[in-house]
Structure formats: structure tokens, C-alpha cells
Amino acid sequence: MSFYIETVKRKSGTRYRIVRDITRDGRRKRTYHSLPAGTTKDTAKKICCEMNLNAEFGDFMQKKTMLFRDYVEDIYFPKYTLYLSPTTKQVYIQMYKTKDGVRDSLGHYTLTEITVEVLQDMVNRYVKMGKSPKTIRNFLYFISAVLKQAMSDNYIKRQESTACAFVRLPKPSEVEGNAYTIGQVKVMLERACQTQNRAMELLVAICCLAGGLRRSELAGLRWEDIVLDKDGAYIKVQRSIVQVNDQLIEKETKTKSGKRTIPLAVGGTVYQILERARKEHMKLQSKPGFKGGNSVFLMNHAPYSPLTPMALYKNFKRFIENDCPELPNYRLHDLRHTYFTLCSNVEGFSELSMIGTGGHSTVQSSKRYQHSQFEKMRDDMQKLDDAFAQAQ
Template sequence: MSVKTVNGGYVIDFTLNHERFRETIPAPHNKTAAKRIEEQEAIYKMAISLNDKAIASRFPNSKIMQKAFDNGCNYTIHDYSNIWFKQKQLNWSHTTIRGYTQKYNSYIKPNWGNLILNEFKASMFDEWASECLLSGKSINETRNVLSQIFKRAYFDGVIESNPVERIERYKQEAHEPKPFNSEEITLILGELPAPHKQFFQFALYTGLRTGELLGLRWEDIELNKQAAHIRVNITSGKEKAPKTKGSIRTIELHDLAYDALQTLKKTKFFDSHRVFIDPRTMKEYKYADGLRKYIWKPTLEKLKIPYRYPYQCRHTYASMMLSAGKNPMWVAKQMGHADWGMIRKIYGRWLN
């Protein structure tokens, strides 16, 4: 067993059970680096002698570990999901972490988590997909998580190919928007008390996403210019920047959206920070589910209006603007889309 100095780094070299293991590690030539490499060598030897994958997983890029552990393929899908998640999670938003975790724990882990990476076959996924009752969208999202786990293992040289690439994407059904008509809007806004009336009036006449509505601050509003700057988003109780560059935007306020703000400023529900606050607690909203369950849904039931999620307020705004002859590019900018492709795809029947 030895550690040798070479140009640009060190070579770990040892023999265990009549097999030689050798690896070059780039590092500066100093005492600190030399000590670290010696300690790494000792850990390698221990992992191999004990056949301990938990130790080996700390060095997924190590050629020695790949060679020692069944030619680099002694990991289960669950083993490598932990490696992938640990390496990548710092680049993900809170909602991405939540979505990936849900798909993995609900579908991937119980079905294939215990399989060795190279035991998984594309047909296993297709068989599962044919029997499950999930939508095409959910199946594709599960496929995406599984593919990323295998892609990480492939890039680390642990497996020779990514089997998920052999799985075709499943057809996703497009659901056409179901906007509210003018009569329904009048009934809804007539039934809602302040400040819920102003919240949904603003939603219907700006098309903002739910998280954008919750995150809106008075400092983002320029009433004299009848404009709002969309800069923050509330998702799962946390404030963060909007997901895409196109979502960071300045919108023109419709007259009825402007009126909602002017009215709100004159009520006892005015807060100097957030535009919309919970009237029960007089604090900012962290989640919108309470609004949907206890305000929106009972109102539609009382008015006998067919139920649609509050997100249809966004679709209502887009359809109203397009029906009024607004330029699709202007509508796309108002909605936070990078171009008008999504407008054409989703709201095609409202285009002149």
C-alpha cells in the first residue's frame, strides 16, 4: 500500500485479495493534501475489504470504487437516488425538491428501489405505466426523476447506458381552459366580501399566478402609472424569485384591477407590506389552499356556478384580453410567458 507523488497529484496504489487497485487523484503537493490522500486511501481499503457500499457511496466518481464494487454496478436504484439527490439538491427550488421527493417515494422506490442499477429494464416501467391509474403527465414526471438518477450513474461511469432513454414519453391530454363568463364574474364579485372580493377581482383582471398574488407587495405597485412589478412569488410558504426570467415583469393594470387596489387601501385590511393579507389573522398569506377551500369553493356552490379552480381566473383574464383584440405578444408579456407560443397553444380559440 502506498501513496506516490506524480505530476499534478498523487497515485493511490494498493493490493487487496490479490487484486491491484490504482488511482490518480489531482491535488497540490503539500502536507495537507498528502495527508488527505492517505486518509482517502485508508477509507478505500476499508470500504473494499468490508464490501461497504455506504462508504463507497461517498466517492461516486472514484475509479477504484467502480472497479471494486462489481465493476461499478453494485448500487441499487435507491442507493444512487441518494447520491443524485445529495449532489443536485442545492440547484433545486423548494417546489422541485418536493415534487421529485413525492414522485420518488410514491412510485419509484416501492417499485424498483431495491433493484441493482443494471437489473432495471425499460419494459418494467412500461408494464407499471400500463397498470397504474396516473395521468400521462404524472407518468412522464416519474420517468423524468428515474432518468435523472440513471443519468447521474451513467455520467459517473457506474453503468454503461441510461435505460430510461429507451422509454418513450406518454401522451399527455391537453385540458382546454374553462374561463368564467361576464355574468359569472359579476355574481362572484357581488357575493364576496372585502378583502376577498378585491383579491379575486385583482386576480381576474391581471391573470397573475396564485403565488404572485400572495407575494405582491405595495412597494411593487405604482398606482400613478397604473402598473405592478412582479418580483416575488410565494410557494409552499416561502418567498422566492419567480421561476423564469419572463415571469419577472411589469404589467399594465386593467381599470378594474386598479379599482380593487384603490378600494383595498381604504379598508381596515390595508397592510403596508403585502397587498393581500388574511383578514382572520391580519397577517400575510403563506398558502392559498384556505382561500380555495373556505372562500372560493363555498361561494361558487352558493351561486350554483360550476366549480373551477381559482387558477381559472388566470385563464379568464387571457381569454378576455384576446377576445377584446389585444395583441397576443402583449398578453404573453402580461402573463409572464417568454413568447406567445403558449398563448397560441392554450388560448387559440380566443384569437381573432
């Protein structure tokens, strides 16, 4: 494929046109693009040169532009989100379709019209509407992903960065998570035991005293992931369950470091709770109509189906409101904050053990030391269990 200039003489004067010359399957085909009246020969040569460079390197020539909403709905979502995480895709669709979302803000613009100024106006409007800095950043991240793909598809001119890179964003808000005290954790475990709420007893024990699992990780936990031997005990976190459009989907953990092995203090609080729960699970399996499979967290009535992430959240809120009314009504995720807070308050509990058991993605290098640190993590988990046992 090549491009060259032709001179066209008309009554109104001389004009130039670019000829696209291509041969396919032995047949030659030429298409013509007339340049506007008044275009000089030097300008025509420059345009032709850029088009030849594009033919060789694919960096300059653009396809006919289209509306942002048409590109997202007809090309980006159908073609380029097939291999995204189901939850990521769902979040993208929500950000796009929600009221005052990306579609409402940018859908009527063509791709080439989405400039830094347009995006900055959108951000400023969102700030006035009271949207959080995190939400605004997520919107910009999605828009940037779309524009980068449109750039690769030659709908907009290729460059090092999209317009999103130059938008000034509000300062991230520093929202700290809440945490229960070790005494409050004791109260929750006692109430769960008294009311025979095994799911909540397991949830509080594992979240607050054994790795601070996320609710998707809790929903994905199975009994084959838990070893309770006298010479060694641990929980292996290796999957998560997420809910997308009323459908449960099994996927990998939220981060690479989310896959982890959490040592347990043999004979300790968590160990004993897990032992009791496992024995009860084995009895339930013999009941007719049992649908719990090998999941750790089950409904407390027939057919004993596995609890979804949302069901875990609702059950925890109900448990706090009904059985622990004197305690703060924190989020389920705050049990994870509680775990890290309790660990940091235990003298001698190493930061590396905290990261290794909690599955934080902020220190990726901790994965390299996980095997060699297993003994240290086990000792630290014993310290946490001892501190819990001694608490008043």
C-alpha cells in the same frame, strides 16, 4: 494511475489479473482484480485498455453497483437536491415515496438493472392503474435525473442517453381549462363587494382582468409592487410564495417570464378596487396585533395575517359555493384561463400583450420586446377594461 495485466499460473491453469498501480503522497499502492477463469488474453487486454482510458477520461469504468433506493436515499437526495427549488424537491420526494411510486417500482433493482424494458413495464402498469400521462412523464423525468447523476458518479456506464429516453409514453391528454364569462366575472366582483370580501374582490379582479396571476404570485404580492399614479399604474410581479411542509418559502416566479410588469387602466375597474384595498390596508396597519406586513392578500379578521396559497384556494372555493352558488365551481387556476380567454375575445388585443402580461414561458422572445411594448400593453389593458365596463 495506470493499469496493466499480470499472468498468474495455477494448478488449474493460467489466469489473468488487472493490476491498479497508483502513487499518492510518494507512496505506491497496487490493488488486484482477478479475471474469471477462461478469460482470454485478448479479452484481458481489452478490459485493461478500457480501464486505462477511464483513468484518463473517466468514461468507462464503473463503481460497484448498488440498489436504486440506496443510491437515491443515501446519495442523490442528500447531495444533489440542495439547490433545487423547494417545490421541485418536495415533488421529487412525493413521487419517490408515494404508494406505487418510484421507490415501490424500482427500489429493489440495482442501477445497472434498470433497463428500457423494466421502465416500459412500469409505464404500462401505471397506465393500467389509471395514472395520467402527465404524472407518468413526471415520474420518468425524475428517474432520468437520478440515472444521469448515477452515470456521472460512475455507478452505471456513461452513454449519451439514459434508458428513459427510449421508453414509449402514453399520448398526453389534452385537458382544456375552464373559463368564466365576462358576465360571470362581473357577478363575482359584485358579490365580493356586497359581502365586503376584499380578498376575493382583489383576487377576481387581478386574476381575471390584470395578468392572470398564479396563486403563488398572488400570495407574494406586496403593496410596494403596485403603483397607482394618475399618470401611470401597474402591478410588478417579482416573487412568489410557496408552501413546503407547512413552511412558507419566498422564491422567484415559476418561470423566467413570470417576472413581469402589468400595466393598469388608470381609473379603471382594477385600479379602483386596488385603491380601495390600499386605503383599507393603511387603516388596518394601525390596529394592535396587526400581522399583515405589506402583503396585499390578508385574512379578513385579526390578526390579519397574509393569506397562504392554500388559503387563497380554499377561500375562493368557499366564496363560489356560498356567495355565487349559481356559477360553475371552477378551480382557482381557471381564473388564469379566464384572463387569457377574455383577452382573446377583445378585438385588437395583441397576442404579445397577452403573453407579456400573463407571464407565459412558451414564448421567451417576448421578454425582449416587453419594454418597447409597454405602451401597446397599456392600450390593450384599457381595451379589456372598457370591454368589461360595457358588458351587461
